[in-house]
Amino acid sequence: MINLTPEERETGRDNYYSAVTAHDKHSRRDFLVRSIAAGGVAAAGVGGMYFGYGRPSGPVRVCVIGTGDEGSVLMGAINPEFVQVTAVCDIRPSSVHRAFHGDWSTDNTIKVRPGLMSVYGWNDETEARKNVTVYEDWKEAVHDPNIDGVIIATPLFLHAPIAIAAMQAGKHVLCEKLMAHSVAQCKLMTRVANETNTVLSVGHQRHYSILYDNAVNLIKWGLLGEIHHIRAQWHRNNAPGKDSWALPIPGGEIASSGKRVDKIRDQLDKFINAYKDPSTSPAARKKYAKQIAQWESWDQDKTVQADKHGYISRDDVYGDGRVRSAIEEMVRWRLWDRTGGGLMAELGSHQLDAASIFISALSQKTGKHVHPLTVHAVGGRHIFPKDRDADDHVYCSFEFPGQGYDYSFDVGYKDKVNNYPGDKSGVPSHDVEDNKKVVVTYSSINGNGFGGYGEVVLGTKGTLVLDREKEVMLYPIAGTSYKARVKKKGDSAILDTSASGDAAPAKTAEGGGPVSRGYKEEIEHWAWCISTGAKNFAENQPRCNGPVALADAVIALTAKQAIANSQKKGGNGFIEFQPGWFDVASDEVPEADGAEATKKMWAKEKKELGC
Numbered sequence: 296m297i298n299l300t301p302e303e304r305e306t307g308r309d310n311y312y313s314a315v316t317a318h319d320k321h322s323r324r325d326f327l328v329r330s331i332a333a334g335g336v337a338a339a340g341v342g343g344m345y346f347g348y349g350r351p352s353g354p355v356r357v358c359v360i361g362t363g364d365e366g367s368v369l370m371g372a373i374n375p376e377f378v379q380v381t382a383v384c385d386i387r388p389s390s391v392h393r394a395f396h397g398d399w400s401t402d403n404t405i406k407v408r409p410g411l412m413s414v415y416g417w418n419d420e421t422e423a424r425k426n427v428t429v430y431e432d433w434k435e436a437v438h439d440p441n442i443d444g445v446i447i448a449t450p451l452f453l454h455a456p457i458a459i460a461a462m463q464a465g466k467h468v469l470c471e472k473l474m475a476h477s478v479a480q481c482k483l484m485t486r487v488a489n490e491t492n493t494v495l496s497v498g499h500q501r502h503y504s505i506l507y508d509n510a511v512n513l514i515k516w517g518l519l520g521e522i523h524h525i526r527a528q529w530h531r532n533n534a535p536g537k538d539s540w541a542l543p544i545p546g547g548e549i550a551s552s553g554k555r556v557d558k559i560r561d562q563l564d565k566f567i568n569a570y571k572d573p574s575t576s577p578a579a580r581k582k583y584a585k586q587i588a589q590w591e592s593w594d595q596d597k598t599v600q601a602d603k604h605g606y607i608s609r610d611d612v613y614g615d616g617r618v619r620s621a622i623e624e625m626v627r628w629r630l631w632d633r634t635g636g637g638l639m640a641e642l643g644s645h646q647l648d649a650a651s652i653f654i655s656a657l658s659q660k661t662g663k664h665v666h667p668l669t670v671h672a673v674g675g676r677h678i679f680p681k682d683r684d685a686d687d688h689v690y691c692s693f694e695f696p697g698q699g700y701d702y703s704f705d706v707g708y709k710d711k712v713n714n715y716p717g718d719k720s721g722v723p724s725h726d727v728e729d730n731k732k733v734v735v736t737y738s739s740i741n742g743n744g745f746g747g748y749g750e751v752v753l754g755t756k757g758t759l760v761l762d763r764e765k766e767v768m769l770y771p772i773a774g775t776s777y778k779a780r781v782k783k784k785g786d787s788a789i790l791d792t793s794a795s796g797d798a799a800p801a802k803t804a805e806g807g808g809p810v811s812r813g814y815k816e817e818i819e820h821w822a823w824c825i826s827t828g829a830k831n832f833a834e835n836q837p838r839c840n841g842p843v844a845l846a847d848a849v850i851a852l853t854a855k856q857a858i859a860n861s862q863k864k865g866g867n868g869f870i871e872f873q874p875g876w877f878d879v880a881s882d883e884v885p886e887a888d889g890a891e892a893t894k895k896m897w898a899k900e901k902k903e904l905g906c
Contacts, residue, residue: 299760299768299775302776303775303776304768306768306770306775306776306777306778307760307768307769307770307775308766308767308768309778310768310769310770310771310778310779310780310790311759311767311768311769313779313780313781314513314518314769314781314790315509315513317780317781317783317788341505341811342503342505342811342815342816342819342820343819343823345505345508345816346503346508346816346820346838348819348820348823348824348835349823350376350377350823351377351822351823351825351826352826353826354375354376354377354378354379354822355377355378355379355443355444355467355822355825355826356379356381356441356442356443356444357378357379357380357381357382357442357443357444357445357446358380358381358382358383358384358428358430358436358437358439358442358444358445358446359380359382359383359384359394359445359446359448360383360384360385360433360436360437360445360446360447360448360449360457361384361385361390361447361448361449361450361453361471362383362384362385362390362391362393362394362448363385363387363390363393363448364408365448365471366385366390366394366446366448366449366471367390367393367394367397367398367407367408367410368407368408368814369446369448369471369498369814369818370394370408370410370411370414371397371407371408371409371410371414371814372814372815372818373414373815373818374815374818374819375414375415377818377819377822377823378818378819378822380411380414380415380427381426381427381428381439381441381442382427382428382429382430382436382439382441382442383411383427383428383429383430384429384430384431384432384433384436385431386431386599386601386604386625387596387599387625388592388593388595388596388598388599389589389592389593389595389596391429391592392588392589392592393408393410393589393592394410394411395410395411395412395420395423395424395427396410396412396420396585396588396589397409397410397412397413398410398589399582399585399586399589400586400589411423411427428441432604433449433453433457433460434460437457437460437461437464437466438464442466443466443467443825444461444466444467444468444469444494444821444822444825445457445458445461445466445467445468445469446469446470446818447461447468447469447470447471448471449471450625450628450629450634450635451473451475451476451628451634451635451636451640452476452605452628452633452634452635453605454470454471454473454474454475454476454480454484455475455476455477455480455481455483455484455904456903456904458470458475458484458487458495459483459484459487459904459905459906460905462484462487462488462491462493462495463487463491463905465491465493466493467493467494467495467821467825468484468488468493468494468495468496469496469497469498469817469818469821469837470484470495470496470497470498471497471498472497472498472499472640472644472645472648472844472847473636473640473641473644473847473848473851473852474497474841474844474845474847474848475848476636477852477884477886477900478845478848478849478852478876478884478885478886479882479884479886479896479897479900480900480904481841481844481845481848481849482845482879482881482882482884483900483901483904483906484841485841485842485845485879486879486906487906488841489841489879494821494824494825494836494837495837495840495841496817496820496821496824496837496839496840497837497839497840497841497843497844497847498814498817498839499644499645499648499839499843499844499847500812500813500814500816500817501645501648501649501652501764501813502648502652502813502817502838502839502843503813503814503815503816503817503820503838503839504764504811504812504813504816505811505813505816506761506764506765506766506767506810506811507649507652507761507764507813509767510653510752510759510761510767511652511653511656513759513769514653514656514657514752514754514759515656515657516787516788517756517786517787517788517789518756518757518769518781518788518789518790519752519753519754519755519756519757519758519759520754520755520756520757521657521697521698521731521754521755522653522654522657522697522733522752522753522754523697523731523733523734523753523754523755524733524734524735524736524753525650525653525654525733525734525735525736525750525751525752525753526735526736526750526751526753527646527647527649527650527735527736527737527738527749527750527751528646528737528738528739528746528748528749529638529642529643529645529646529738529739529747529748530738530739530740530743530744530745530746530747530748531739531740531741531742531744532742532743532744533687533741533742533744534678534741534742535678535679535680538679538741540627540629540630540685541627541630541683542626542627543557543558543559543562543626544620544622544623544626544627545559545593545594545595545596545597545599545622545626546597546622547559547560548623549617559590559593559594560594562590563587563590563591563593563594566583566586566587566590567587569583570583570584570587596622596626597622599622599625601620601621601622601624601625602621604625606621606622606624606625606628606634607621607624607633608620608621608624609623609624613681613682613683614681615680615681615682627683629641629685630682630683630684630685631683631684631685632684632685633684635685636851636852636855637684637685637686637689637855638674638685638686638687638689638739639689639691639739639851639852639854639855639858640851640852640855642739642748643689643691643737643739643851643854644847644848644850644851646737646739646748646750647693647735647737647847647850647851647854648839648847648850649750649761650693650695650735650737650750651664651665651666651667651695651846651847651850653750653752654695654733654735657697657698658698664842664843664846665695665696666695666846666849666850666872666874666877667693667694667695667735667850667872668693668694668695668696668732668871668872669693669694669869669870669871669872670691670692670693670694670850670853670854670857670869670870670872671691671692671857671868671869672689672690672691672692672854672857672858672861672868673689673690673858673861673868674686674688674689674690674858674861674862675687675688675858675862676688677742678741678742679741686858687740687741687742688738688739688740688741689737689738689739689740689854689858690736690737690738691736691737691738691854691857691858692734692735692736692737693734693735693736693737693850693854694732694733694734694735695732695733695734695735696731696732696733697731697732697733698731737854747762747763748763749761749762749763749764755772756771756772756789756790757769757770757771757772757779757790758770758772764810764812765810766810769790770790771790771791771792773792777792778792779791779792817837817838817839820837820838821837823835824836824837841879842877842879845877845879846877849872849876849877849885852885852886853870853872853876853885856870856885856886857869857870870885872885873885882897884896
């Protein structure tokens with residue numbers, strides 16, 4: 296995230312551990328020190344202990360709709376005591392295969408996508424299919440009488456149709472982020488959840504990251520003082536020729552040279568040859584066998600009739616003489632505006648959700664989720680050829696209200712008489728106390744992974760660095776080389792570079808365990824909310840429920856719109872957020888300009904979504 300030496304990183308971690316150990320304002324000190332001080336999950340049930348939810352009396356029966364990359368991650372995070380997957384739904388043979396067997400692409404993918412056979416201890420796919428119904432059509436899956444809820448991890452444009460149909464069928468919903476393809480769809484999803492008395496949760500998993508929650512508690516404690524700037528980024532070494540969003544097309548494609556290239560078949564042949572090689576060890580041969588089965592299922596995706604499942608063929612819209620098939624749109628859905636949301640939806644929404652969480656922590660007296668005031672954004676396709684809709688670089692600057700911000704304050708400054716001690720002049724001066732703002736900058740770029748991803752939170756007393764959702768570093772304003780310990784000051788605290796103390800208890804509590812990114816906890820809490828059956832579910836709501844997820848979508852989609860505006864001749868990438876956009880009950884949305892346009896847009900959305 297920033298250029299820190301190993302010594303500076305160690306100092307920052309040490310400062311953080313010390314602060315977490317000292318923090319007892321919310322009576323969490325003993326628990327933090329014993330089990331999860333730095334975010335490492337020490338034992339089953341830690342999430343429930345920390346966030347205050349219990350185990351359901353029995354597992355909630357769930358259908359996972361969309362079992363590709365993200366769906367497989369969610370299935371890998373399932374706690375069988377909370378959720379029983381009784382059905383899966385996907386149109387791709389490769390995704391169904393991974394749902395059961397896991398993802399054997401690399402040693403890391405099988406850890407995060409282990410498959411249902413591993414999660415539930417089933418011996419083989421035959422046994423697994425006795426417990427799990429496999430659907431191809433989501434319209435059939437949502438009406439399965441043997442499920443209580445659905446987990447949706449499909450391409451973005453399908454989130455709202457599936458979620459709304461499921462809730463209308465009485466099913467609870469956990470939907471991957473971004474919530475939906477438009478702000479109107481997000482509002483309709485939330486309204487339907489209220490009307491049908493169903494639990495709606497959206498997968499911005501940082502709301503369930505103990506690591507992030509620890510950081511929020513330190514902010515609430517006053518350790519950073521007033522936040523005045525947040526810098527966030529997600530930089531990837533994603534370049535032409537090795538684009539993770541332009542996945543190989545089943546059946547192959549015509550390269551620029553005119554030659555047909557089938558990367559899936561080529562990789563499959565490599566695995567087969569390695570498997571047959573006499574020098575291959577038995578352990579390696581066993582792994583190759585799993586990879587061969589996975590790539591064979593990927594090759595079978597060429598048989599999918601994608602055009603019957605909402606995908607379309609594209610004529611030569613980019614001037615390169617190549618037609619994009621419905622299968623290509625299915626596989627590379629993130630590249631198109633019709634099916635995806637680009638960098639702001641896929642990556643930026645995570646970072647800006649985190650920024651909102653941190654800034655909202657300063658409004659603990661009101662308990663309100665803080666919304667941004669303005670965005671100024673630019674971006675474009677700077678390194679990739681014109682073969683997609685999605686930008687590969689985006690740069691955004693947001694203004695959020697700071698502590699004490701007066702929403703009625705006019706743009707600019709207002710004068711008032713100085714009241715400083717000893718000042719008798721009575722000369723008017725500019726006062727900005729009621730116009731304080733927090734500026735959040737965000738960049739997402741392809742083609743250079745320097746800095747990776749994370750957030751840096753700067754306050755008047757200190758700085759927090761959150762790196763890759765794995766660790767937190769804390770520094771006093773003196774700089775990154777200073778060790779600091781907490782010095783309590785009434786109900787608040789400061790970082791004191793002269794104070795002494797030991798961070799060993801918190802370091803010991805880290806225990807070397809994996810840091811939970813929050814997927815497991817978000818699924819558990821959703822299941823618990825369902826199991827409580829609270830009246831109208833008002834008493835037990837997911838931490839990222841409809842209104843919270845709506846706000847995240849407004850931020851990401853409005854920024855995307857600002858970027859599009861900046862790309863027009865004479866265009867302006869500046870947009871001022873309107874309060875009505877964040878209000879579920881309001882029909883105001885950023886996508887429509889004027890009453891008539893808004894009316895037409897809502898009529899279209901309601902008709903298409905069956906509302």
